[in-house]
Amino acid sequence: VHRTKVRVVEGVLDANDTIAQANRADFDRAGVCVVNLMSAPGAGKTTLLERVLGGLGVRAGVLEGDVQGSLDADRLAALHVPVIQLNTDPGFGGECHLDANMVRSALGAMPLADIDLLVVENVGNLVCPAEFRIGEDARVMVSSVTEGEDKPLKYPLMFRQCDLVLVNKIDLLAHLDYDLDLFLHHLDAVHPGVPRMLVSARTGEGVGAWRDWLLERVAERARTAAPA
Amino acid sequence: VHRTKVRVVEGVLDANDTIAQANRADFDRAGVCVVNLMSAPGAGKTTLLERVLGGLGVRAGVLEGDVQGSLDADRLAALHVPVIQLNTDPGFGGECHLDANMVRSALGAMPLADIDLLVVENVGNLVCPAEFRIGEDARVMVSSVTEGEDKPLKYPLMFRQCDLVLVNKIDLLAHLDYDLDLFLHHLDAVHPGVPRMLVSARTGEGVGAWRDWLLERVAERARTAAPA
Numbered sequence: 001v002h003r004t005k006v007r008v009v010e011g012v013l014d015a016n017d018t019i020a021q022a023n024r025a026d027f028d029r030a031g032v033c034v035v036n037l038m039s040a041p042g043a044g045k046t047t048l049l050e051r052v053l054g055g056l057g058v059r060a061g062v063l064e065g066d067v068q069g070s071l072d073a074d075r076l077a078a079l080h081v082p083v084i085q086l087n088t089d090p091g092f093g094g095e096c097h098l099d100a101n102m103v104r105s106a107l108g109a110m111p112l113a114d115i116d117l118l119v120v121e122n123v124g125n126l127v128c129p130a131e132f133r134i135g136e137d138a139r140v141m142v143s144s145v146t147e148g149e150d151k152p153l154k155y156p157l158m159f160r161q162c163d164l165v166l167v168n169k170i171d172l173l174a175h176l177d178y179d180l181d182l183f184l185h186h187l188d189a190v191h192p193g194v195p196r197m198l199v200s201a202r203t204g205e206g207v208g209a210w211r212d213w214l215l216e217r218v219a220e221r222a223r224t225a226a227p228a
Numbered sequence: 229v230h231r232t233k234v235r236v237v238e239g240v241l242d243a244n245d246t247i248a249q250a251n252r253a254d255f256d257r258a259g260v261c262v263v264n265l266m267s268a269p270g271a272g273k274t275t276l277l278e279r280v281l282g283g284l285g286v287r288a289g290v291l292e293g294d295v296q297g298s299l300d301a302d303r304l305a306a307l308h309v310p311v312i313q314l315n316t317d318p319g320f321g322g323e324c325h326l327d328a329n330m331v332r333s334a335l336g337a338m339p340l341a342d343i344d345l346l347v348v349e350n351v352g353n354l355v356c357p358a359e360f361r362i363g364e365d366a367r368v369m370v371s372s373v374t375e376g377e378d379k380p381l382k383y384p385l386m387f388r389q390c391d392l393v394l395v396n397k398i399d400l401l402a403h404l405d406y407d408l409d410l411f412l413h414h415l416d417a418v419h420p421g422v423p424r425m426l427v428s429a430r431t432g433e434g435v436g437a438w439r440d441w442l443l444e445r446v447a448e449r450a451r452t453a454a455p456a
Contacts, residue, residue: 040268
C-alpha cells in the first residue's frame with residue numbers, strides 16, 4: 001500500500017507542476033504578484049493579512065483555502081478586497097493542502113486584471129502545502145512562538161522551501177518557556193539565512209516590515225515585467 | 229487530477245481499514261489498550277504525555293510518528309518506557325499522517341506482551357490523521373487555546389471523530405483574546421457533548437483528570453477482555 005501510494009503521489013506532483021506553470025503564465029499576463037501563505041492551524045495567517053491588506057496601497061486579492069467553511073474569507077472580505085473561498089472538502093475528509101489545480105479552478109472568479117497582489121492563504125498544515133507549487137512568486141510561512149522551537153527540525157521541507165518566515169505571537173514570549181535563539185538556530189540549520197521577521201499580529205509589532213516586504217515583492221514583479 | 233486522486237485515496241482507505249483490523253487483533257491478543265493522540269503541530273501532545281507516563285501505574289509504550297527526526301521519542305525515552313520512532317519521510321516530502329500499515333510496520337519492535345497501554349502520537353496535523361484508523365481503542369485530540377476558537381468549524385472531521393478533547397495551554401488564557409465559551413460552543417456544534425478537559429501541560433493543571441481517563445480506558449479494556 002505504502003509504495004503504491006508514493007508512486008501515485010509522485011505522478012500527481014508532476015501533473016501539479018504542469019498546472020502550476022499554466023497558473024504562472026496567467027499571473028504573468030495579468031502582471032500579478034502571487035504569495036503563497038502557509039502555516040500550522042492557528043498560527044495567525046488571517047490576522048496577519050488583516051493587519052496589512054487594509055490601506056496597503058496596491059490592489060490586493062485573496063484566495064482562501066480551507067477544508068470547510070468561509071470564516072477567514074468573511075473576515076477578509078470586510079477589508080473590501082476581492083476574496084474567493086476555496087473549500088477542499090469535495091470527497092472524503094477534505095484535502096489537507098491547496099494544489100495548482102484547485103487554485104486554477106478558482107482563478108476564473110478572481111479579477112486578475114484588477115489586482116497587483118494575490119495572496120493565497122493555504123490550508124493550515126506544515127506538511128503537504130510545501131509539496132505543491134501553485135505558480136506563486138514567493139512562499140511565506142508563519143511560525144507561532146507558541147508552537148515550540150523544534151518545528152524547523154520536525155517539518156524541514158516547509159521551512160526549507162519558504163522565502164520568508166514570520167515568527168508570530170511574540171507578544172506572548174514573556175509567558176512561554178520558548179527559546180527564540182534556539183528556534184532561530186534550528187531555522188538556520190534547515191534553511192541557512194532565510195529572511196525572518198518577528199511580528200505580533202495582535203499588537204501590530206513588526207507588521208510594518210511585513211507590509212513593506214509585500215510591497216517590495218509587488219514592485220520587483222512590476223520591474224521584471226516591464227519591457228527593457 | 230483531482231477526481232483521480234480522490235478515487236485512489238478511497239481505495240487506500242479501504243485497504244487501511246483491513247490493516248487496522250489486523251492491528252486490532254494483535255492488540256486484543258496482547259490485551260493492550262491503544263490511544264491515538266492527535267493535534268496540530270505544537271499543541272502539546274508530547275508534553276502532555278511526559279506529564280502522565282512517568283509513574284502511571286500501568287505499563288505503557290509509545291509509538292512516535294514524525295515526518296523526520298526523533299526529538300519527541302528521545303524526550304519520552306527518558307521516562308523509561310519503550311518508545312518506537314516511526315518516520316513518515318521515505319519518499320517525497322513526508323507523509324502528513326500515520327496510517328494502519330505504518331503502525332503495523334512498527335509493531336514488531338514494540339513489546340506488546342509487556343505493556344497495558346500503547347499511545348500512538350500521530351504527526352501534527354488536523355486533517356489527514358482523522359481519516360486513517362490504526363486499530364485504536366480511542367482517539368484523543370489536543371486543541372491549544374493559542375490556536376483560536378474557530379478550529380472545530382475549520383477541521384470538523386478531526387473534532388467529530390475523537391473521544392476526548394484536551395484543551396491545552398489554559399495557563400495562557402489571561403494573555404490571549406480567546407473566548408473559551410465560544411470554542412466550546414463550536415465544539416458542541418460539530419461533536420455535541422464530546423468529553424473535554426481543560427489542561428495545562430506547563431503548570432500541570434488538569435493533567436490528573438487526563439491521567440485518570442487513561443487509567444480508566446486501560447481498566448475498561450481489561451474488563452472487556454476478561455472471560456465471562
